Amino acid sequence: MSDSPPLSYRYLRPEDIQRLGGFEYAPKLVVEGYLSGRHACRSRGASIEFHDYRSYSEGDDLATVDWRVFARTDRLYVKTFEQEADLECHVLLDSSASMGSGGEPGKLDFASFFAAALCYLVIRGRDRASLHLFDETLRHSMPSGSTRGHLHSLLNLLENNRPGGPTSIATSLRKLYPLIKRRGTLVVISDFYDDAGEIFSALSPYLHRGFRVHLFHVLTPLELKMDLEGFFTFLDAESGGKLVVRCEEMREPYTEAMGVHMQAMRQLAARRNVDYALARTDGSLFDLFDHFLR
Amino acid sequence: MNLFFLNGSWLPWIIAAAGVPVVIHLLARGRPPKITFSSLRFLLKADGARRRLRKPQDWLLLVLRTLLVMALILLFLRPILRDVQMQEAETPQARHVVLVVDATASMSAREGGRSRLATAAALAGQRLRDLPAGSTANVIWMRNRPDPIFPVLGPNLQSLQEALQSVDGSMETGLPDDAVAAAVSMLEKVTGVKEIVVFSDFQESTWKGVTLQTPGDIALRLVPVGESLIGNTAITRLTAEPASPLVNENVSVQAEVANFSAQPRKQTLYLDTPGGRQAMELNLEPWSTVPAVFRFRPEEAGALILTASLDEDELAGDNRRWAVLETSQSIPVAIVTANAEASPAREWAKALRALEWMDLSIYPNRESVPAATEVLFLADWDGNFGATQIPTIAALGPGTRMSPELRLELAREPWFVRVEKSDHPAFRVFADGRMGEPVEAAFKQRYAFSNGVGMPGSAVLAYQDGMPALWQSAEFPNLLIWNLDPDPATSSWASQPQFLTFLGELVATGRTREGRVSEGVPGQAATLALREGSLIGDYKFLEGEAPLPVEASPDGALLLAHSTGNPGVYTWNIENKSAARHVVNFSPEESDLRPLDREATMRVGGEILSSAQAIATTKDRELWPWILALVVLLLFCEMAAVHWIEKT
Numbered sequence: 001m002s003d004s005p006p007l008s009y010r011y012l013r014p015e016d017i018q019r020l021g022g023f024e025y026a027p028k029l030v031v032e033g034y035l036s037g038r039h040a041c042r043s044r045g046a047s048i049e050f051h052d053y054r055s056y057s058e059g060d061d062l063a064t065v066d067w068r069v070f071a072r073t074d075r076l077y078v079k080t081f082e083q084e085a086d087l088e089c090h091v092l093l094d095s096s097a098s099m100g101s102g103g104e105p106g107k108l109d110f111a112s113f114f115a116a117a118l119c120y121l122v123i124r125g126r127d128r129a130s131l132h133l134f135d136e137t138l139r140h141s142m143p144s145g146s147t148r149g150h151l152h153s154l155l156n157l158l159e160n161n162r163p164g165g166p167t168s169i170a171t172s173l174r175k176l177y178p179l180i181k182r183r184g185t186l187v188v189i190s191d192f193y194d195d196a197g198e199i200f201s202a203l204s205p206y207l208h209r210g211f212r213v214h215l216f217h218v219l220t221p222l223e224l225k226m227d228l229e230g231f232f233t234f235l236d237a238e239s240g241g242k243l244v245v246r247c248e249e250m251r252e253p254y255t256e257a258m259g260v261h262m263q264a265m266r267q268l269a270a271r272r273n274v275d276y277a278l279a280r281t282d283g284s285l286f287d288l289f290d291h292f293l294r
Numbered sequence: 295m296n297l298f299f300l301n302g303s304w305l306p307w308i309i310a311a312a313g314v315p316v317v318i319h320l321l322a323r324g325r326p327p328k329i330t331f332s333s334l335r336f337l338l339k340a341d342g343a344r345r346r347l348r349k350p351q352d353w354l355l356l357v358l359r360t361l362l363v364m365a366l367i368l369l370f371l372r373p374i375l376r377d378v379q380m381q382e383a384e385t386p387q388a389r390h391v392v393l394v395v396d397a398t399a400s401m402s403a404r405e406g407g408r409s410r411l412a413t414a415a416a417l418a419g420q421r422l423r424d425l426p427a428g429s430t431a432n433v434i435w436m437r438n439r440p441d442p443i444f445p446v447l448g449p450n451l452q453s454l455q456e457a458l459q460s461v462d463g464s465m466e467t468g469l470p471d472d473a474v475a476a477a478v479s480m481l482e483k484v485t486g487v488k489e490i491v492v493f494s495d496f497q498e499s500t501w502k503g504v505t506l507q508t509p510g511d512i513a514l515r516l517v518p519v520g521e522s523l524i525g526n527t528a529i530t531r532l533t534a535e536p537a538s539p540l541v542n543e544n545v546s547v548q549a550e551v552a553n554f555s556a557q558p559r560k561q562t563l564y565l566d567t568p569g570g571r572q573a574m575e576l577n578l579e580p581w582s583t584v585p586a587v588f589r590f591r592p593e594e595a596g597a598l599i600l601t602a603s604l605d606e607d608e609l610a611g612d613n614r615r616w617a618v619l620e621t622s623q624s625i626p627v628a629i630v631t632a633n634a635e636a637s638p639a640r641e642w643a644k645a646l647r648a649l650e651w652m653d654l655s656i657y658p659n660r661e662s663v664p665a666a667t668e669v670l671f672l673a674d675w676d677g678n679f680g681a682t683q684i685p686t687i688a689a690l691g692p693g694t695r696m697s698p699e700l701r702l703e704l705a706r707e708p709w710f711v712r713v714e715k716s717d718h719p720a721f722r723v724f725a726d727g728r729m730g731e732p733v734e735a736a737f738k739q740r741y742a743f744s745n746g747v748g749m750p751g752s753a754v755l756a757y758q759d760g761m762p763a764l765w766q767s768a769e770f771p772n773l774l775i776w777n778l779d780p781d782p783a784t785s786s787w788a789s790q791p792q793f794l795t796f797l798g799e800l801v802a803t804g805r806t807r808e809g810r811v812s813e814g815v816p817g818q819a820a821t822l823a824l825r826e827g828s829l830i831g832d833y834k835f836l837e838g839e840a841p842l843p844v845e846a847s848p849d850g851a852l853l854l855a856h857s858t859g860n861p862g863v864y865t866w867n868i869e870n871k872s873a874a875r876h877v878v879n880f881s882p883e884e885s886d887l888r889p890l891d892r893e894a895t896m897r898v899g900g901e902i903l904s905s906a907q908a909i910a911t912t913k914d915r916e917l918w919p920w921i922l923a924l925v926v927l928l929l930f931c932e933m934a935a936v937h938w939i940e941k942t
Binding site: 233 | 325326327328329330331332333334335336337338339340341
């Protein structure tokens with residue numbers, strides 16, 4: 001990519017690329033892939049490296065039993081192996097109406113910047129990235145690719161993306177699952193205005209299949225702190241509903257309710273070994289990479 | 295017990311008033327700015343939580359404030375618990391009621407922001423509202439004359455209430471007996487339950503000694519109006535001396551100011567004359583009257599209006615008083631004589647011509663004397679006084695025919711004259727002695743009465759032997775019989791300065807003018823004699839510039855004007871020229887606002903009711919003190935609740 005003309009898209013500018021030079025996309029999860037690459041892959045076949053022992057379960061291939069360990073210990077253990085393969089990173093970007101609100105930058109813009117940078121890093125590392133836009137359902141799915149041309153397509157898709165209808169993350173996740181052939185990393189960038197239990201229920205197949213899931217919770221400072229004074233009429237970006245409140249009175253119960261939701265997300269994420277991070281639109285998305293790529 | 299509202303008619307106004315701040319709030323409140331938010335999900339959750347948290351507090355405040363507003367409304371409506379008394383039967387019986395409302399001047403006194411008359415009218419109106427169906431009623435205003443709203447009792451209670459609501463105060467005095475008698479005569483024509491209710495301040499000056507008698511089938515109830523004793527300051531007198539001065543003559547204006555209160559008062563009394571305003575500070579002790587004397591000199595002839603005034607107090611009608619001075623340039627005097635060169639006409643004329651304020655004319659006979667003459671000197675009086683009212687000094691002479699006959703007497707020893715009636719006005723100027731005696735001369739000639747003057751009267755001056763020198767007739771008080779010979783041949787008196795002075799004083803103090811200023815009290819008819827040959831249309835009675843109704847007396851001799859309710863100066867115009875003035879002043883007896891004491895009121899007769907019990911058919915219990923206590927309690931609770939909510 002270094003010999004090609006510099007990229008300049010709305011969500012990936014030359015200065016962004018320059019800053020991303022210090023980052024490398026190296027996810028922690030071991031995934032399977034059939035192209036030889038730099039990543040470890042747990043699958044039988046052309047095993048390259050011994051990975052680990054586990055107890056024998058009825059049905060396991062007897063060829064994988066380590067008889068020497070059995071001779072020593074009189075217990076049955078099977079070996080597991082690693083195989084490097086290409087990593088797929090699936091970016092699921094919330095493009096519902098709620099993502100259209102926020103100051104400057106708006107949430108969708110912020111999320112799009114992050115998604116663009118992430119796709120760039122993945123493809124730069126000769127890995128494959130896919131981009132899926134959703135609101136109440138999957139609106140647009142671009143399958144995995146690792147070429148520069150594919151990156152251009154992703155960036156174009158982001159540029160032409162606009163906030164849509166109401167949010168249904170769980171539905172979108174369920175619709176996406178059959179479209180993803182190989183497990184990899186699933187990055188969900190959303191404001192998560194949906195039921196936490198439903199979301200994680202929809203993530204269960206991914207987790208069971210071995211996806212590494214990252215959740216980036218995009219919120220504006222207003223959504224976090226409700227730091228307005230006086231009476232305001234709040235208009236729901238998705239439903240159009242209205243509520244007149246006095247912000248000073250609402251601040252404490254609102255932040256408490258939002259905190260409860262975020263805490264629920266955090267707890268469910270921790271329980272399911274899902275990575276969860278808060279992405280404030282007034283922060284730097286490069287700080288997110290620090291978190292994500294450590 | 296039934297619940298009623300004394301001010302029930304206020305309810306629509308109270309509701310309207312309560313709505314005003316709400317409307318203002320709705321119009322004035324701004325619309326909050328709009329902000330698009332990702333999702334109301336958590337806001338709704340938070341709002342619900344907040345509302346759940348605040349709901350009990352909001353409900354508590356709402357309940358307290360609603361109760362407070364309701365209690366305030368109830369307070370203004372003045373609820374009463376009424377225990378309706380059935381007089382005779384189990385079911386309310388129609389009644390025939392005459393309400394006598396004291397509308398005299400004292401009822402104009404203001405108490406608690408409104409006049410006592412308004413209070414009485416309100417109580418009377420309430421009385422009408424509480425009458426059972428089928429009742430008839432009437433209202434009589436107690437004034438100078440009883441003034442019923444309708445000639446007879448009637449069922450049109452609404453009209454009576456409207457008349458009560460729109461009553462105006464008057465400055466008139468009142469006659470309680472006449473008013474109650476008028477009420478009795480109305481009730482005698484109906485059968486059934488009858489009563490008279492009198493609403494009055496029972497002013498002592500009006501009601502003292504009054505005992506109201508009503509037939510046995512007519513109940514009499516008295517409702518004293520007025521919660522407290524109202525102090526009052528009034529001008530009770532205003533006179534001028536002389537009342538008919540000459541231009542540039544010194545006039546003494548005397549006023550009296552009375553303090554009808556238990557507190558000392560300091561007042562400034564003003565006197566407005568054509569020459570300007572004078573002021574005098576007066577210190578008034580409780581229940582005292584203080585005289586005040588002003589002096590001024592009229593500079594022009596005519597009817598001059600004097601106005602005395604005080605600062606207005608609770609009873610404003612008696613803080614002003616008027617007087618009218620008829621001022622003239624000179625006094626028209628006539629001498630009737632057949633021979634102007636003979637005494638005493640000659641000496642009279644010489645002396646009177648020396649006084650520039652005398653307008654002297656000499657006539658050969660009485661018939662040619664003009665009507666405007668104010669003093670008449672008759673030389674050679676024939677003994678007939680005639681019907682004239684002009685002050686006449688009639689000199690005895692040969693032509694005088696009196697019984698017994700006169701005879702001219704010559705003195706062996708000179709006669710001297712002494713003053714017999716020292717209080718006669720003509721001698722006032724001689725009182726301090728500086729002018730000497732009025733007659734300090736010897737007389738050698740006089741007329742003698744052989745056996746008294748022959749007419750009732752008394753000597754003003756007399757010779758030392760008792761012979762009358764100047765005799766005032768008792769039968770004709772304007773007649774002075776002159777028995778003083780001023781002829782220089784027989785007396786030196788005419789050459790003395792006292793002669794001129796005495797003659798001038800005799801004229802000045804004895805003159806009378808055809809009455810052109812009359813006085814009366816508010817409501818009392820003004821009268822004027824109708825001149826022969828005049829039409830009633832030639833006359834106008836004016837209050838300022840406004841003409842008032844005038845009617846002729848039954849005998850056609852007098853004009854009557856009844857519209858004299860307001861104190862002030864009225865004018866009679868004849869053929870568009872001012873002919874006479876009528877001064878109406880507040881009756882001083884209305885100024886003392888002290889009421890009868892309880893015992894004296896009881897002696898008036900009838901049953902005495904308090905203002906709260908004025909509605910005679912019922913016994914009411916006022917609930918406002920309890921409601922007021924409730925309002926105060928709710929206020930404290932609301933404040934405590936707000937404080938507690940803010941703390942939590």
